[in-house]
Amino acid sequence: xxxxxxxxxxxxxxxxxxxxxxxxxxxxxxxxxxxxxxxxxxxxxxxxxxxxxxxxxxxxxxxxxxxxxxxxxxxxxxxxxxxxxxxxxxxxxxxxxxxxxxxxxxxxxxxxxxxxxxxxxxxxxxxxxxxxxxxxxxxxxxxxxxxxxxxxxxxxxxxxxxxxxxxxxxxxxxxxxxxxxxxxxxxxxxxxxxxxxxxxxxxxxxxxxxxxxxxxxxxxxxxxxxxxxxxxxxxxxxxxxxxxxxxxxxxxxxxxxxxxxxxxxxxxxxxxxxxxxxxxxxxxxxxxxxxxxxxxxxxxxxxxxxxxxxxxxxxxxxxxxxxxxxxxxxxxxxxxxxxxxxxxxxxxxxxxxxxxxxxxxxxxxxxxxxxxxxxxxxxxxxxxxxxxxxxxxxxxxxxxxxxxxxxx
Numbered sequence: 001x002x003x004x005x006x007x008x009x010x011x012x013x014x015x016x017x018x019x020x021x022x023x024x025x026x027x028x029x030x031x032x033x034x035x036x037x038x039x040x041x042x043x044x045x046x047x048x049x050x051x052x053x054x055x056x057x058x059x060x061x062x063x064x065x066x067x068x069x070x071x072x073x074x075x076x077x078x079x080x081x082x083x084x085x086x087x088x089x090x091x092x093x094x095x096x097x098x099x100x101x102x103x104x105x106x107x108x109x110x111x112x113x114x115x116x117x118x119x120x121x122x123x124x125x126x127x128x129x130x131x132x133x134x135x136x137x138x139x140x141x142x143x144x145x146x147x148x149x150x151x152x153x154x155x156x157x158x159x160x161x162x163x164x165x166x167x168x169x170x171x172x173x174x175x176x177x178x179x180x181x182x183x184x185x186x187x188x189x190x191x192x193x194x195x196x197x198x199x200x201x202x203x204x205x206x207x208x209x210x211x212x213x214x215x216x217x218x219x220x221x222x223x224x225x226x227x228x229x230x231x232x233x234x235x236x237x238x239x240x241x242x243x244x245x246x247x248x249x250x251x252x253x254x255x256x257x258x259x260x261x262x263x264x265x266x267x268x269x270x271x272x273x274x275x276x277x278x279x280x281x282x283x284x285x286x287x288x289x290x291x292x293x294x295x296x297x298x299x300x301x302x303x304x305x306x307x308x309x310x311x312x313x314x315x316x317x318x319x320x321x322x323x324x325x326x327x328x329x330x331x332x333x334x335x336x337x338x339x340x341x342x343x344x345x346x347x348x349x350x351x352x353x354x355x356x357x358x359x360x361x362x363x364x365x366x367x368x369x370x371x372x373x374x375x376x377x378x379x380x381x382x383x384x385x386x387x388x389x390x391x392x393x394x395x396x397x398x399x400x401x402x403x404x405x406x407x408x
Contacts (some may be wrong), residue, residue: 014404015375016168016335016337016375016376017168017219017221017241017335017375019117019168021058021404022374022375022376022377022403022404023058023059023117023119023168023337023375023376023377024056024057024058024059024376024377024378024379024400024403024404025057025059025060025061025119025337025338025339025376025377025378026052026055026057026059026060026061026378026379026383026384027061027339027340027378027381027383027384028060028061028062028384028385029061029062029063029089029090029121029123029384030062030063030065030089030090030123030124031089031090031091031384031386032045032048032060032062032063032107032384033062033063033065033076033098033100033103033104034076034090034091034092035090035091035092035093035386036098036103037076037092037093037094037096038094039093040091040092040093041087041385041386042385045106045107045110046110046113048385049107049110049111049113049114049116050114051385051390051393052114052116053114053115053116054393054397055390055393055396055397055400056396056397056398056399056400056401056404057116057396057400058115058116058117059116059117059118059119059168059376060107060111060116060117060118060119061118061119061121061339061378062104062107062118062119062120062121063121063122063123063124063174064100064104064118064120064121064122064154064158064163065100065104065122065124065127066122066128066150066151066153066154066155067122067124067127067128067130067150067154068100068127069100069101069104069153069154069157069158070101070153070154070157071099071100071101072099073097073098073099074097074098074099074100075095075096075097076092076095076096076097076098077092077095078092078093078094078095079091079092080092080093081093086348086349086350087349087386087387087388088386089386091386101157101158101161104158104161104163105158105161105162105163108158108161108162108163108165108166109162111166112162112165112166116166117166117167117168118163118166118167118168119167119168119169119171119223119339120158120163120167120169120170120171121171121174121225122151122171122172122173122174123174125173125179125183128147128150128173129143129146129147132183133183134182134183134184134185134188135183135184135185136185137185137186140184140186140199140202140203140206141202141206144202144203144206144207145206145207145209145210147172147173147206147207148172148206148207148208148209148210148211149210151170151172151207151210151211151214152210152211152213152214155170155211155214155215156214159218164215164218164220167215167218167220168220168221169220169221169222169223169241169242169337170211170215170220170221170222170223171222171223171224171225171244172204172207172208172211172222173207173225174225175225175226175227175246176200176203176204176224176225176226176227176229177226177227177228177229178227180199180200180203184199184203186199187199187200193231197231197234197235200229200235200236201234201235201236201237201329204224204235204236204237204240205236205237205239208222208237208239208240209237209239211239212239221241221242221335222239222240222241222242223240223241223242223243223244223337224236224240224242224243224244224334225244225246225339226243226244226245226246227246230321230322230325231325232325233325233326233327233328233329233334234328234329236328236334237328238328238330238332240328240334241334241335242334242335242336242337242375243322243325243326243334243335243336243337244337244338244339245319245322245336245337245338246338246339246340246341247315247318247319247338247340247341247342247343248340248341248342248343248344248345248381249314249343249344250266250267250268250343250344250345250346251266251300251303251304251307251311251343251344252303252304252307252310252311252314253266253267253303253307254307256306257299257302257303257306260299260302261295261298261299261302263295264292264295264296264299265296266299266300266303268344268346291348293348293350293351293352293353294352296348296353297352297353297354300353300357300358301354301356301357304357304358304360304361305357308360308361311361312361312364312365312368315342315365315368315369316368319338319368319369319372319374320372322336323336323372323373323374335375336372336373336374336375337374337375337376337377338369338374338376338377338378339376339377339378340378340381341362341365341366341377341378341379341380341381342361342362342365342366342380343361343362345381347381347382349382349387349388349389355388355389355392358380358389359389359392359395362379362380362399363379363395363398363399366379366399366402366403367399367402367403367406370402370403370406371406377403379396379399379400383396
């Protein structure tokens with residue numbers, strides 16, 4: 001197919017699939033819709049899109065809620081209270097209903113107006129599958145093919161609504177290993193890495209094939225959302241065009257840091273159980289007096305400064321290593337993009353917590369990957385309107401400008 005062949009063609013390092021530029025990506029995840037209710041951070045959606053452009057972003061990575069697109073109304077339950085919780089992804093201060101189709105169409109129209117593109121992803125696996133059960137080996141093809149077909153139904157609607165005109169990738173599932181590792185029986189029982197890779201290759205192929213067939217005329221690249229599966233090139237079919245690498249380690253620290261700041265949780269790198277709400281509730285359930293944000297801030301900044309060279313070396317080494325894993329079994333080479341970075345995953349957005357060394361580390365990490373052959377990168381997991389980091393316009397703009405100007 002001509003469209004598929006064009007996606008396979010080599011492109012200059014500063015050109016994402018014929019766009020004439022790299023992608024500067026702001027990760028709006030599912031929050032752009034969940035927090036769009038009255039008084040939510042995304043209530044004035046046009047203002048937020050315009051702010052993204054002002055900060056040098058040309059792409060928004062979003063959950064387009066494929067399984068909810070056909071619904072006339074979708075209900076989102078309150079899950080967040082500003083009196084208790086810190087700002088967090090997917091926060092909903094009220095229960096509300098909306099037409100997801102209309103909201104996605106509105107966002108696409110605003111991106112058209114302000115010259116931004118959309119990376120279309122999907123986070124909500126239980127809603128996509130219609131269950132949260134472990135998938136038996138005998139059910140793999142049926143379940144994952146149906147998953148791709150749910151995307152197809154949504155893509156047909158989004159095409160008619162003008163959304164696909166702004167799409168720069170379709171990622172069938174956010175962080176595939178997070179789901180597959182816990183929900184696919186065959187992976188749980190596999191004993192050899194090659195066997196695991198083969199299962200992933202089948203699963204990823206079943207998801208992508210219906211999507212590829214549906215959007216071949218639009219030539220929209222299909223992206224694989226990785227997370228910890230270092231051998232992801234061996235896990236994909238030729239229906240994939242881009243590899244999305246997520247890198248969110250904690251601060252580097254040693255015994256001296258722990259002795260200088262006794263009791264401060266420098267070790268936190270992940271939310272307990274992967275649940276954002278649980279972590280935030282634990283921090284503030286009985287009031288901020290139960291967590292010393294000032295001590296945490298001083299400890300993190302001190303550790304980051306002491307180990308700064310090692311943290312930047314870690315960024316360089318990890319992403320250089322990832323670039324060697326972009327070749328598929330057929331020899332096809334994926335385009336590398338980065339949409340979740342550079343760490344840490346957990347960051348309490350509280351007035352007593354400084355962003356100073358966090359910004360230095362994330363900004364300098366982006367400058368490091370700017371010298372590599374990545375077609376697009378985000379700047380921070382917290383680089384969206386939910387968080388107070390959004391207010392530092394120049395920090396976003398200078399990093400994105402550098403990334404676009406750098407020669408890879």
